Amino acid sequence: MTDSTAQDKYTQQTIVGVHTWQSPALISVQVTRPAGFDYLPGQFARIGLPEAVGQSEPALWRAYSMVSHPSENILEFLSVTVIDGAFSPKLASLKPGDAIWVEKAPFGFLTLERFSTAKTLWLVATGTGLSAYLPMLKDSKIWQQFEKVVLVHGVRQAQELTYKSDIEAIAGANQALIYLPIFSQAPWSDGLYPPSRITSAYENGQLERAAGRQLDPEDSRIMLCGNPAMVSGMRAMLQERGFAAGRRGNLGTLAVENYW
Ligand SMILES: Cc1cc2nc3c(=O)[nH]c(=O)nc-3n(C[C@H](O)[C@H](O)[C@H](O)COP(=O)(O)OP(=O)(O)OC[C@H]3O[C@@H](n4cnc5c(N)ncnc54)[C@H](O)[C@@H]3O)c2cc1C
Numbered sequence: 001m002t003d004s005t006a007q008d009k010y011t012q013q014t015i016v017g018v019h020t021w022q023s024p025a026l027i028s029v030q031v032t033r034p035a036g037f038d039y040l041p042g043q044f045a046r047i048g049l050p051e052a053v054g055q056s057e058p059a060l061w062r063a064y065s066m067v068s069h070p071s072e073n074i075l076e077f078l079s080v081t082v083i084d085g086a087f088s089p090k091l092a093s094l095k096p097g098d099a100i101w102v103e104k105a106p107f108g109f110l111t112l113e114r115f116s117t118a119k120t121l122w123l124v125a126t127g128t129g130l131s132a133y134l135p136m137l138k139d140s141k142i143w144q145q146f147e148k149v150v151l152v153h154g155v156r157q158a159q160e161l162t163y164k165s166d167i168e169a170i171a172g173a174n175q176a177l178i179y180l181p182i183f184s185q186a187p188w189s190d191g192l193y194p195p196s197r198i199t200s201a202y203e204n205g206q207l208e209r210a211a212g213r214q215l216d217p218e219d220s221r222i223m224l225c226g227n228p229a230m231v232s233g234m235r236a237m238l239q240e241r242g243f244a245a246g247r248r249g250n251l252g253t254l255a256v257e258n259y260w
């Protein structure tokens with residue numbers, strides 16, 4: 001599709017870097033940033049690729065959260081390669097210099113603007129859901145809005161902890177960040193707590209004990225991002241405790257984003 005409507009909607013960009021994490025299914029891709037592409041930490045882009053090698057127009061589109069902070073001059077995305085996925089294996093095969101397409105407008109409402117000032121912000125992610133939180137952690141606004149930030153990252157095994165050293169560096173420089181990685185399928189010796197999913201660690205009190213603080217809608221705000229089953233499970237339990245999404249222009253205490 002080369003008509004002017006399509007050209008108005010997206011631009012062709014170039015891959016400038018690819019990093020493979022300890023798990024080969026996880027990669028970070030750096031892309032040139034389209035002129036005028038402004039976004040808020042937590043928003044996502046729609047990125048496009050041709051359906052087959054040799055085609056020169058994008059036909060497949062998927063949403064990817066920006067890992068990069070809006071002040072950076074490239075866009076960075078974290079991607080898990082889904083076996084038999086239509087898009088992610090194609091993305092994983094790209095090399096620096098290859099073309100990729102980015103829609104001109106950013107999307108999404110999982111941003112710090114969703115919340116008023118509070119004592120503690122909980123950022124809860126499974127897998128690549130971490131992406132949305134990384135630009136927030138690099139943003140000075142978060143530390144003006146919250147006294148403490150608890151980052152919970154649920155993965156199957158320790159080797160899937162992407163951006164661990166970057167997060168530990170932020171936590172080392174700023175005691176206000178509490179980083180809680182949690183493994184669902186690793187031996188206990190690999191982690192600080194028994195292996196579990198985020199939902200069971202919340203239910204049995206392990207998450208709040210590890211963070212040293214209670215989840216209370218009076219002074220806490222919480223974001224959930226990633227696996228829709230984790231998001232719906234956590235949302236149901238948090239609603240019972242009084243957490244609620246914002247409605248009709250009122251700020252809420254809970255904000256979520258499903259990745260599929
Ligand atoms: C708002 C939004 C933001 C997103 N941001 C990211 C991101 O930053 N990084 C990223 O890797 N993906 C992200 N995704 C998912 C992404 O858009 C694609 O779905 C994913 O890359 C797989 O594409 P696919 O065509 O290979 O497989 P699809 O056909 O799209 O998915 C097939 C199946 O793979 C599984 N799956 C899809 N995405 C994931 C995932 N991220 N983690 C684990 N299992 C998954 C699900 O079971 C899904 O049904 C986001 C999705 C949304 C809606």
Ligand SMILES: NC(=O)c1ccc[n+]([C@@H]2O[C@H](COP(=O)([O-])OP(=O)(O)OC[C@H]3O[C@@H](n4cnc5c(N)ncnc54)[C@H](OP(=O)(O)O)[C@@H]3O)[C@@H](O)[C@H]2O)c1
Binds near residue numbers: 128233
């Ligand atoms: N991440 C990798 O390194 C890797 C490697 C090879 C292939 N893949 C492919 O990537 C896809 C999956 O990626 P992923 O493992 O990053 O994402 P995921 O399946 O969403 O798992 C991420 C974390 O979410 C947990 N989880 C799943 N369902 C949950 C629920 N209902 N409530 C609470 N927590 C829940 C998982 O626990 P459980 O472990 O208990 O399910 C795991 O700890 C698959 O297509 C897979 O083939 C990924």
